[in-house]
Amino acid sequence: MADKKGEIVCVTGASGFIGSWIVHLLLRRGYTVRATIKDLADERETKHLEAMEGADSRLRLFQIDLLEYGSIAAAISSAAGVFHVASPSTIDQVDDPQRKLLDPAIKGTLNVLRAAKNLGVGRVVITSSISSMSTSASPSSLADLSEDSWVDEDYCRQNGLWYPLSKALAEKAAWKFGKENGVDLVVVNPGMVVGPILPPALNLSMQLMVRTLEGCDFGRFLMASLVHVKDVALAHILLYENRSAAGRHLCVESLSRYHEFAQQMERHYPQYKLPRSSEEKHHGSVGSQAALKKLIDLGLKYTPMEQIVKDAIESLRSKGYLS
Template sequence: MSGAEKLVCVTGASGYIASWLVKLLLQRGYAVKASVRDLTSPVTFTPTDPQAELIDPALKGTLNVLRSCAKAPPKKVVFTSSMASVLFNGKRLTPDTIVDETWFSDPDFCEKSKLWYMLSKTLAEDAAWKFAKENGIDLVTINPGLVIGPFLQPTPSMSVEIILNLINGGGQTFPNTVYRYVDVRDVALAHIQAFEAASACGRYCLVGRLAHISEALNILRELYPALSVPEKCEDDKPPMQVYQVSKERAKTLGINFTPLEVSLRDTVESFKEKGFIKI
């Protein structure tokens, strides 16, 4: 590659995934131009004003970047989406269900269910695809699940905070929830592979392991016996069903998913290193 071809722009570069992406790009010899959003406006799962706090920033931020791309078309645009824009359509999930890139969340279902974060991600990805098609932009989307693993920023991201709150709670119950875990380093690498591979196109679901939160807590209990890990579920309902997420397209990017045990261990080591827990 020439010097010009080794130049990339990373938006939201202070974020959890993007900071790892910048690190890996620099290690590969890329020159990186980075932009950041207002550091005082983090994403939330529980907005008081969903339109102003989640939906508008997601849509406007996405389209602002793509409009800039339309003026000076880059080689390729890799858009960080989410499994939130894949899964939430009201379909029944069973152990035999295989979720893949053909699935799209339904905005009406998300709105009726007050799934505001899922709605914002769904609308943003939909807008990105429409704009890219209308303006001839080569777009790829990466759709990760719950991103965990070590963090480079001084404070943990929203996804990693889920783990921190569970192990910092001191005997709290845990939610009856199934999470779609993926390591942040795998997500960052997938962005680079999608950018570099001429054949990469469309969407890529990234879920290394799908497991009930109790399974992750059991792993943490074994790794760190001194941790105060909750042992009781917050309700008496049957455990949420585990389904399947296809890894076929992720494999075409050369992604070999980091084991959940490694991701959880490295997450906790980051908490220790940055002073969020003492064990």
């Protein structure tokens, strides 16, 4: 493990599921972390971060608004690198998707990149999503998923899939800005991120897992692109530390159909009643393993699906989200 004592980095969205794990691993590696949150007065955002090993001397919290450049610049000031994780997410319908999802994702990302450029940041690592690569009416279209794949924006708008649309538009805006302004950026495209919970709130993927275990059927659009949250956090750090890394990086343990994921949960937790229609409609693994190779070549060793499922469900049970 590299000793990064003295190197300052900034993590946006630090109180969230992925952001908390990134902060945790950065502190363990010796980094000094400037972590951004929404509300310094909210212990649900601050308490678990301040309790981390090394936080007393190497963690500083900043309250920011993604739509306010000044607050972002203050947090990024003096940082050698930025991990931009912050972005709104929900599986529920929103009454104003432009204001609540699209603007914070797109304009927030551009504000972070402008601050990084103006303040001389060395590298920006952006958290995107596998959903920016593919969300379509036909699951078979996932078979050719690659670094060059993009979501069908019209399909997202027509079907109210605002989260994948927000991730795709934010990522496209980031690549355009980076190319035009010489900002060194790389992107992580995680799948369904689950695992041990550090903050006192559930991320989008863990909410999906809970609802699936309660009997909701998300198989009509959800591919079980499962990945452990610790692996996702480490992927961000590997991309930051390996400056030869470039482009988009699909980050999943495997690309498999929804029913394979459901079967893993049923095998170990038969007490939960999982939906059956997804298993009946979809069969077989999909996607190219070549798309996963970039992070593996950097040294990332993925947690197997069976362990991912166990870690996620045991964490949900211990936190009281499942009986």
